[in-house]
Amino acid sequence: MRITEISAELTLPVRHQVLWPNESIEFCRVPDDADGLHFGVYEGEVLACVASVFIMGEQARLRKFATLPAYQGRGIGSAVIEHILADLKNKGVGYFWCDARESAGGFYHRFGMAQEGERFYKGEVPYFKMAMRLD
Numbered sequence: 653m654r655i656t657e658i659s660a661e662l663t664l665p666v667r668h669q670v671l672w673p674n675e676s677i678e679f680c681r682v683p684d685d686a687d688g689l690h691f692g693v694y695e696g697e698v699l700a701c702v703a704s705v706f707i708m709g710e711q712a713r714l715r716k717f718a719t720l721p722a723y724q725g726r727g728i729g730s731a732v733i734e735h736i737l738a739d740l741k742n743k744g745v746g747y748f749w750c751d752a753r754e755s756a757g758g759f760y761h762r763f764g765m766a767q768e769g770e771r772f773y774k775g776e777v778p779y780f781k782m783a784m785r786l787d
Contacts, residue, residue, distance in 0.1 A: 655735045658692035660685035663702040670718035682715055693728050701728045705736055712740050714750035733763055741786050749783035
């Protein structure tokens with residue numbers, strides 16, 4: 653497993669396949685992709701996981717985090733989150749958050765993230781804001 657920074661463009665096929673397969677690939681873009689940090693996890697030559705982080709002052713937001721189904725359950729997602737958290741701490745970021753699909757809440761709890769606020773929906777998919785202090 654190799655974690656590296658990648659371009660926003662490289663994230664799109666994985667985002668599309670995992671998060672929004674019934675939408676166009678353009679739907680998977682984030683308007684501020686050019687301003688984000690994009691991480692990829694390679695298993696051999698396969699880009700198996702992507703995550704995008706947007707730093708705004710002392711806080712950072714995780715967006716479009718996706719692992720290909722064939723690579724889920726192998727610790728890849730956990731490794732990239734740990735990598736991102738260490739990177740953000742080194743950059744002096746004090747608050748980390750994301751809009752997490754309700755089904756992924758347990759995953760984020762393992763890193764010390766806690767639910768903030770009420771359930772909300774993006775289309776028909778239920779989400780919660782998950783967040784943690786890094787300082």
